[in-house]
Amino acid sequence: MPELPEVEIVRRGLEPLLVGARFERVEQRRPDLRFPLPRGFQKRLEGRSVRGLARRGKYLLAHLCDDNVLVMHLGMTGRFTVSHNHRGGGDPRHDHVVFHMSSGASLTYNDPRRFGFMLLIGERALDRHPLIKDLGVEPLGNELTAAYLARRARGKTVSLKGFLADQRIVAGLGNIYISEALFRAALSPNRRAASLAKANGAPSERAERLVPAIRAVLQDAIAAGGSTLRDYRKADGELGEFQHSFAVYGREGKPCVRAGCRGIVRRSVQGGRSTFFCPTCQR
DNA sequence: ACTGTACCCTGTAGGC
């Protein structure tokens, strides 16, 4: 389900239910997700209240009153559903963790593939944690600039697709929004990342195009409530709507939507994942 | 250091 826009929508949905509330009871229904859940997970949460709910890349960070941080990653299929009557979603086999909050709300974490995970990390150690410390810049923050991309891309032979999928470069992009951002920037996903920099290391005009394309597609997706593929739903049960605005993702064989372009959207596989692009206007 | 592939796990869709 989740790339940055979907995680941000989840964050916004959970924030009013979690912040200021206390974990009254935590149900842990299996020992592990992708990683083992922390030792004493339930005991370390119960009785603590939540000071704030933040996002970093695709991570959700619940800052607790005892200076620990509940770090949550939704993997491919993780989702939270909210209920006020102890009922989860319609798939109890994969309801792995339930947070019963003092506010009366219960949050059920469901994750069929279990690529998601939860960790408890001390506030002070968070920025040094192996999963967090190497994360790249936030694409909606001020640090994402053409100069930054050029600097990180210099000398790299990876494709633009592979470059943008690397969370150490930009944190939060995934398969959908990479395809969509590259379409908006009219850049081929197969182009070498190094072409974002000129020979002298200055950003190329391509890098200048790519930055606003990334920002715009993420902002548009957040405004639309994220993308709903398969069964993703927002915490309130509503569906995101951005999938109706995809220009290339999932549109293999269909005509390019760019004005004046007569191309046909193609699908290719890079690193075992599908990339969608228009070979006519994306160069 | 970088790059590409296999793999983690479960469910679903489509071809036969």
Add this chain to the structure above:
DNA sequence: TGCCTACAGGGTACAG
């Protein structure tokens, strides 16, 4: 109906 393959928003562990 069943069986098989390919594929799915994530990321990591290797081998070369």
